[in-house]
Amino acid sequence: MMKDTLSLDDVLNKISEDGLRITLPRKGILEILFESDEYLSADEIYSRVHKRYPGVGLATVYRTLILLAEIGVLTKFEFGEGKARYEIAESTTGENHHHVLVCTSCFKVIKYSDFTSDERDCMKRNEQHLEKTHGFSINRHVVQFYGVCRDCQRS
């Protein structure tokens, strides 16, 4: 039985197990991602990593993000801004549900976890139903509510 949340060491182990190399850019990028509790874009990650480890280049950030998403330790999101954002996956195997509130005016993203247990049950039932009826193997799901936040409503 796997832990609920991934640690930096879990990820480094996973990288090794997959026959990939643990390098400074990879560690740096993971540090930044683990330190942040927000969805980060590639250039945000780049500027933070590059400040700490000046050798690291933008192309490596992109390549690393793709690779980490492929091995399941990162999740990629898009919120209508025209660029992707990333976050450490909750786990490589278990639940990966991402429920957010997005402001279409300022692109603030609020993750909410105060959903009722029936939302969870409902999504679970649905996932099983869809896997069966459509022959999909489902890995994760995303629930996004789009609207205008309190601050933007005032202006």
Add this chain to the structure above:
Amino acid sequence: MMKDTLSLDDVLNKISEDGLRITLPRKGILEILFESDEYLSADEIYSRVHKRYPGVGLATVYRTLILLAEIGVLTKFEFGEGKARYEIAESTTGENHHHVLVCTSCFKVIKYSDFTSDERDCMKRNEQHLEKTHGFSINRHVVQFYGVCRDCQRS
């Protein structure tokens, strides 16, 4: 009480009511969108419109999509491909829920409407809860299940 689904005429009326002009490019783009039941990207819309009305340019397509999304007759989506896709909104005022199954391998998008009524109720309850607790004014929501489709599982 408004109709459930938007017609081309509804949209043209809305454009006029908003003080905007009804032009050939705008009509052409709307024709294409109404004829398709899939999510279309800007360049897909462009090539179809341009074939029918050779004068229409790509920049106009982009500008029109932004404008139509702003007045609420189009909805913009992103499925992790790195580009946006658009669809006629279900209505300018009522329910705008979009539930899909996305293949992360081939980017096939399946809209499903065979969700149980409790999924609908659940989302509705949640929406109201979130509006209250976070002060958002919510316009629409998106539910996306990501996985691998039957065809891609074979390869």
Add this chain to the structure above:
DNA sequence: CTACTTGCAAATATTTTGCATGCCA
């Protein structure tokens, strides 16, 4: 008429790729 729209080309923004060099295991 007049101001909203358009087409085209140029500018941005984001992401990907080629290739010689670097460095982890």
Add this chain to the structure above:
DNA sequence: TGGCATGCAAAATATTTGCAAGTAG
């Protein structure tokens, strides 16, 4: 040491913008 990784620059994509010319109302 061998081959995966990296950095840089260039390329590929996607989207936006400036501006003169067109046209709907």
